[in-house]
Amino acid sequence: xxxxxxxxxxxxxxxxxxxxxxxxxxxxxxxxxxxxxxxxxxxxxxxxxxxxxxxxxxxxxxxx
Amino acid sequence: xxxxxxxxxxxxxxxxxxxxxxxxxxxxxxxxxxxxxxxxxxxxxxxxxxxxxxxxxxxxxxxxxxxxxxxxxxxxxxxxxxxxxxxxxxxxxxxxxxxxxxxxxxxxxxxxxxxxxxxxxxxxxxxxxxxxxxxxxxxxxxxxxxxxxxxxxxxxxxxxxxxxxxxxxxxxxxxxxxxxxxxxxxxxxxxxxxxxxxxxxxxxxxxxxxxxxxxxxxxxxxxxxxxxxxxxxxxxxxxxxxxxxxxxxxxxxxxxxxxxxxxxxxxxxxxxxxxxxxxxxxxxxxxxxxxxxxxxxxxxxxxxxxxxxxxxxxxxxxxxxxxxxxxxxxxxxxxxxxxxxxxxxxxxxxxxxxxxxxxxxxxxxxxxxxxxxxxxxxxxxxxxxxxxxxxxxxxxxxxxxxxxxxx
Numbered sequence: 283x284x285x286x287x288x289x290x291x292x293x294x295x296x297x298x299x300x301x302x303x304x305x306x307x308x309x310x311x312x313x314x315x316x317x318x319x320x321x322x323x324x325x326x327x328x329x330x331x332x333x334x335x336x337x338x339x340x341x342x343x344x345x346x
Numbered sequence: 347x348x349x350x351x352x353x354x355x356x357x358x359x360x361x362x363x364x365x366x367x368x369x370x371x372x373x374x375x376x377x378x379x380x381x382x383x384x385x386x387x388x389x390x391x392x393x394x395x396x397x398x399x400x401x402x403x404x405x406x407x408x409x410x411x412x413x414x415x416x417x418x419x420x421x422x423x424x425x426x427x428x429x430x431x432x433x434x435x436x437x438x439x440x441x442x443x444x445x446x447x448x449x450x451x452x453x454x455x456x457x458x459x460x461x462x463x464x465x466x467x468x469x470x471x472x473x474x475x476x477x478x479x480x481x482x483x484x485x486x487x488x489x490x491x492x493x494x495x496x497x498x499x500x501x502x503x504x505x506x507x508x509x510x511x512x513x514x515x516x517x518x519x520x521x522x523x524x525x526x527x528x529x530x531x532x533x534x535x536x537x538x539x540x541x542x543x544x545x546x547x548x549x550x551x552x553x554x555x556x557x558x559x560x561x562x563x564x565x566x567x568x569x570x571x572x573x574x575x576x577x578x579x580x581x582x583x584x585x586x587x588x589x590x591x592x593x594x595x596x597x598x599x600x601x602x603x604x605x606x607x608x609x610x611x612x613x614x615x616x617x618x619x620x621x622x623x624x625x626x627x628x629x630x631x632x633x634x635x636x637x638x639x640x641x642x643x644x645x646x647x648x649x650x651x652x653x654x655x656x657x658x659x660x661x662x663x664x665x666x667x668x669x670x671x672x673x674x675x676x677x678x679x680x681x682x683x684x685x686x687x688x689x690x691x692x693x694x695x696x697x698x699x700x701x702x703x704x705x706x707x708x709x710x711x712x713x714x715x716x717x718x719x720x721x722x723x724x725x726x727x728x729x730x731x732x733x734x735x736x737x738x739x740x741x742x743x744x745x746x747x748x749x750x751x752x753x
Contacts, residue, residue: 291699293450293454293698293699293700293701294450294451294454294457294458294703295695295701295705295706296457296458296459296706297690299458299459299460300459300690301690303459308458308459308460310455310458310460311455312451312452312454312455313451313454313455313457313458314451314454332687332688332691335688335691336688336690336691338405338695338696338697338698338701339405339697339698339699339701340405
């Protein structure tokens, strides 16, 4: 799995952080998404998929 | 599609009781992607109730949230057409597009997951104080007065740096701002002016004597070289946060409590297993049966929604709570399930670039309240049956008039 995030589209909801905090974080200055792991480990796949599906602006893309 | 022979139904719809959604939601979702309804103003709007349609529309920048535009539907029966049609000084440049994103990012830093988690102990302390007072008073109490209103007001006041002694003023001004049919235009104008004057004074105070709060931080940014927020923008922001920070959350605390206690096994499951707090809060947010009127959008070019043409210049109303019961997204949508895997994908906080900026805070407050109830008040019960509960009438925020509990 390879993750890309669109920081321009991100609205800073932090929902991805709530779901998968090993993979996503937020910039302190504006809450925009930061990718901690481009290629997450298999144990995080389910949470990453849920984070992508739940992103309010569709700013998380997955290539599997 | 509107059948010529069928009269256009009045909106908001009646519901069997406050915890049971209107039957029309499911009907209109199954019939057509865009149903037509008549608002209290008399204007007709297209109503969206499907999950995919709602998300798509809210994320599309071509659909304007500015209902003060010529030809846009008015929702309320006041001459100004209500909250969404009202022009407020200092919102023109931050309402949409790049200006909105700039504004939003200034605010978002205060609402990150980490910042909100750092607030949790203070929220817990405030909740415990209020519950101590409630226990000392003795059952039964109206939970709205004892907890659901004061907690979010104290939290948003602490966050912004506003005095919480003024909570009754905010509560009144906010309710008037949200009128559909309850208040007159004169009352709206007076409350709007008073609220703006209050927020303006508060901003001036913070500018002169900055403290350790969000509003002080924002005044320092607006005063710096890049001048990112004008005084008017700050004032409208302060007012917006005071309004949104307590109206919505206090309503949701009561609705969550009612949804859980009216079907007690839902509550008992959390008492038995505190791990269920998060899933239970999300499922209550998803199943919100009194979610207010919804979110309007003005359509600025000819489009299609779910295959149906919608002309430029028309207005659509997005019913978030109806979308949350779309079986295509949430199987068996009327069944409460704290273990539902995708319940947090509800659209109760909206979607797209205007997704609720305070939702991380609301989620922390709701989780603290439920967790504290389950630990301290395992015997919490409703005094009344769901049929006896009354909703707040004539305002755009859906909530309960009061909620009496015993323990």
